[in-house]
Amino acid sequence: MNQLPTSALLSDNMNKAREYLRRFRSQVVPHRIGGHPGLSDQTFENLDPSDNSVLCMVASGGEAEIDRAARAAEDGFRIWKDVPGDRRRALLHQIADQIEARAEEIALVESIDSGQPIRYMAKAALRGAENFRFYADKAPEVSDGKSLPTRTHLNYTLRQPIGPIGIITPWNTPFMLSTWKIAPALAAGCSIVHKPAEWSPLSAVILSEIMTEVFEKADLPPGIANLVHGFGETAGKLLTEHPSIRAIAFVGESVTGSHIMAQGAPTLKRVHFELGGKNPVIVFDDADLERARDAVLFMIYSLNGQRCTSSSRALIQRSVYDRFVSDLAARVKSIKVGQPLDPSTEIGPLIHPRHAEKVLSYAKCAAQDGAQIATGGGRALNGKGNFVEPTLFVDAQNTMRIAQEEIFGPVLTVIPFDDEADAIRIANDVKYGLAAYIWTGDVGRAHRVARDVEAGMVWVNSENVRHLPTPFGGVKASGIGRDGGDYAFDTYMEQKNIAIGLDRHRPPAIGVR
Structure with missing residues (x-):
């Protein structure tokens, strides 16, 4: 079959994108909290980078929406953390299946929303599915620890999910980078509240729909994965400060990272940052x-x-x-x-x-x-x-x-x-x-x-070629923590040591006369 000329491909892409975007243009783009779409009193304009016309209107989350999402994530976490790893693996693969099924939609919507050339966005959508598959296969072993025996005790370690995670993602290749954070958090047994960048929010809506559908069909609480739109200065700050959120995974520029550290300090928030570079x-x-x-x-x-x-x-x-x-x-x-x-x-x-x-x-x-x-x-x-x-x-x-x-x-x-x-x-x-x-x-x-x-x-002697099991992250002002492989779980899980006494010795006596 002869490939269509570029002009025909462009026309075909524009027609398909117009259809995919119709629903976003026809109403305010909602949050998704506890599985339910929801609006806010405030909205903001999402612009088309090609001509700066208004692409759609988006709900702008504030204190009420962030609090509802954090509480929904708490409810979801209480169930999700105890779902066996084999079942989590199957569900994350189902999410990957749906991403692949909607890859064209994701690519075209994100290309319009972010201004990124379609030649790269098609691959970015499929990389998102790859991220979910990689971490799906990690889920059954994610809690495994080590055995550390001594003469008197058997020590062994467990990894346990830390709790609800706030995930704040950027506007460049937003779909792929969102999956890069969300997939390991879910594989670990954590629930999430996702705040996408306000400049490119639309592919996050598609991902939220996919995750909600998979969890609902599995009779699991939809609060496992929540989506709140809004600005960093409001929704992002409130998410970082919320006491129910145990950690923040953030991709963005370094100044914002320092603000998040300060905002999370009163609640001793764990932070995982992929920040700027001058490589x-x-x-x-x-x-x-x-x-x-x-x-x-x-x-x-x-x-x-x-x-x-x-x-x-x-x-x-x-x-x-x-x-x-x-x-x-x-x-x-x-x-x-x-x-x-x-x-x-x-x-x-x-x-x-x-x-x-x-x-x-x-x-x-x-x-x-x-x-x-x-x-x-x-x-x-x-x-x-x-x-x-x-x-x-x-x-x-x-x-x-x-x-x-x-x-x-x-x-x-x-x-x-x-x-x-x-x-x-x-x-x-x-x-x-x-x-x-x-x-x-x-x-x-x-x-x-x-x-x-x-x-x-x-x-x-190479450009950036990612291998998912390897650590990804920076030093100095470029970040804290690592993505990739098991390294990502350092953010989303706690290490617990359990020591079993092996002999019958008495502890040192206190208070004996």
Whole structure:
């Protein structure tokens, strides 16, 4: 069968998206608390990033909604924590089945809602199903502990779910990142209250519907999974402060993470943060430069540059700097900016006009600080919507704002370095430490630099390729805790030690005369 031309695929995608979005446009998008859709006294506008028209109206949660959701999560937790692991596994696989069945809907809705190109969103929806399947298979063994015998006692450990979890997720690839938090929390036996980002709330509604349907069919309390829309300053703050919520899993920028820590302190809230990054990609002169170039381009310009692990600082050894920068500039100029539902689009609109203005402001910063703008730096598509040109800053110094601050857009800052020690110094001279990428043909150098760079994750001669059993998270201002594998359960479960006496010895006597 011949593939349809791009124009026909775009038209088909637009027609399907229009149908999927009809229900969101026809009424206020509700919360889902204890399995029931609900509204609030307040609403907010959800904008279409392509033209900033009102996509739909969304209920804005406050104290009453958060309290109801937290109490519903308490009720759900009392049942869910005792559901056997084999049954939890089956139910989470059912959720994954439904995600796969609705993958097209999720991808098209999220592409419109977030501005992300459809070429990436289809994969993001399926990765969400993969997350649920991975943690479904963990559920039967999640409580297993260790046996630690001594001569006098048999010690053994158990892992037990901590309680209701508040999950606050971001607006970039929101569906996949929501499943990345929700799946392990449910596998652990915790209930959840999910507050999605107000700038891209719609795919969270679909996920909530799927989970509610699965739990209701299983005759389980719908309060296991709850959804409350709203703003971080109100709904997010109230969720963090609520005494029934035992932990907060948050993905977002670092300043918000520090606010959440302060808000959760009075209730000694456990926190799990995946925060910002200013990730270096270090290219040595002995690297495969073509592969390195392609990886650099993919990791900063895919997903509109709105990803925490983007290679936003390219550190290039001086001996190959001019050649590498020339190749980069030529490729960046050819990147296609367009409508997100167009299969040929490589960069869509940024999420919100406020964010687009922030990203655009860095062109002025670069010029003021003395960096060169090799290409980009302005609005694309005649200024309509939140479209920003793919931008390349070159000849930068690491002290510049464009090298220190997380821009979170299709913007790459290129910095030259002299030798291995210089590269490590520049890489570490930021407040962040999420990811790093190293390109070299020297195995010894790869190990040395990977050891010394301050990052929670390092890829050598590779872009970011996730392997679900491995730990994912950052150091310094880039996060607390780890996702992935069993590491995620450190947030959602408590360790308990049980000691059984093995001999008949008496305790030391007290009060005996």
